[in-house]
Amino acid sequence: MWCGGIRLGCCRRPVTTAVATREREREREETMGGGQSKKAEEQSLRLLQCSIDGDLREVKHIIETYLEHQMKGNESGNDNDNDGHISDNGSGGDRVSHVKAFVNTSDPQGNTALHGAVFSGHMDVVRYLIEECHSDIDQQNGLGCSPTWLAAGYDRCEVLQYLLKRHPDPKSALLSTVAANKTGDTPLVAAASKGNVAACQLLKQMASELDVPWGQMVLRRNKGNDNALNVAIAGGHNQDELLDPFLAELSGADLDEPNTKGLSPFLIASERDDVKLAKKLLSKGASWNVQDSNGSSPLSIAAFCGNPHIIKEVLLQKEELRDRQNRNGCTALWLAVRAGRPEVVDALLEGGCDPSISNKDGLSPLDAAKKYKRDAIARLLEDHIASNPTE
Template sequence: MNTKDDYGRTALMVAATVGHIEVVRFLVIDCGVDVNTKDNFGGTALMMAATKAHIDVVRFLVIGCGADVNTKDNSGGTALMKAARSGQIDVVQFLVNDCGADVNTMDTNGKTALMQAAEGGQIEVVRFLVNDCGADVNTKDNDGGTALMMAVTGGHIEVVRFLVSDCPANVSAKNENGYSATRFAADHGYYAIVIHQLYSTVRSRVG
């Protein structure tokens, strides 16, 4: 049952990915499969279930089997980061509120769960991580990038609006290359929309 395919994936990982909870239970309870086994990329069954929003599988692996919620893959990613990026709010809330997942941990590029959510345009997750978990909106990754810059790059206006008006994010922050959120907006073709949002918000702050 611990046999792996060419990518290092086990039957448990496949079952977790597609959300087959009964198969997952059978493999773990009856066959004794190790829930913390990693594939060639460092991924675990928990990470795969978290990415796909299979909350019942996630709960079972963590609460029933003791899967490590803070374990990292080869890129430093965690189950929380993967759920955050794909917008799986129920999984994110469970991992943080019930399992104590670390919202401030960074991957090998220095990105946090908040950055992953902002980059993916996942406003509900962004709001939760900031409002309920106190995630720092101005934290920078290894290249000096912020959650705001990542949201701007993806053209995620709702996330931009929240980070600037409700947090507030530093709109003047620059990365290692001297680029600010406004520069990213220009480079990615979102200049008019994003600049309007950024500066209308700034004006409302000082006005």
């Protein structure tokens, strides 16, 4: 199972064989030689799994065991006390460097123990790894996700607040690509994409405390040209408490700017048949006249997707949308026919859409119905045309 770059179960071992396994590893290293690197790698994977599991006692044990091995024969070998505290005084500096290197070692997917603890929300493990073991608070995994990003994306609010307060440059963590993954998603975009209301509210609160402009965070777009509002809507998260703080910072132009797929929030609402969201966006200044990369209007998109509610309650109110053609010359009615949406075809005809408009290939909606064997829709069109001979 993969979640945010964390591979669950990557290094789990049966508890009943843990001691025997450690003994075999020690014996193999002593008899074969050259096994130190492999053993350290295995210990690092065990550390990651125990961090995911939230087993602080075992986390401390793994680190202490590793440290004892590294410091064997050194006079400083007994500086490690029973509560897992790592000394950084005097010769303990070597100990700190060993521990720091160990806990920041990643698995093949780039995850460290801190990534694992943050992912699962184990605050005690997170605190120990950072405060006692000097885990790198900004280290990114193979997907480019920092611990801060994971905390926001998985709604680990206590951990998120702690990480931002411990961060040497929290403003950077909130705003810049330091805390963005490889797609350019900031922690706010990560939280919004999952519908994590609490995490978004916390990020807004932290922005206020750190004197970071909230509007700047909301406007920040990723490499797909999506901002927090876009990804929230695309994820089907339309709660007022999530969207309203974003909408308060966005003007009509911001709302209408398409992403790299040519979609704006209003087009997504049309695609999802979300009447409430569409009305909210229009009230905030979104334009009726947006179109996707193929030149399809909100009405055309809703028609093709088979969304009668938004068509009847919102989109047919705008007369100029009714017969607008996309780059292929297809109207909303034509696309509804092609997709086999009889309920939508009926709604569009009742709403005044013209059944005589052909696409660039010269096919009318009725021609399309016959070509694509939409027999019920063909009869519907024929009946409508017969009843309205002037069209």
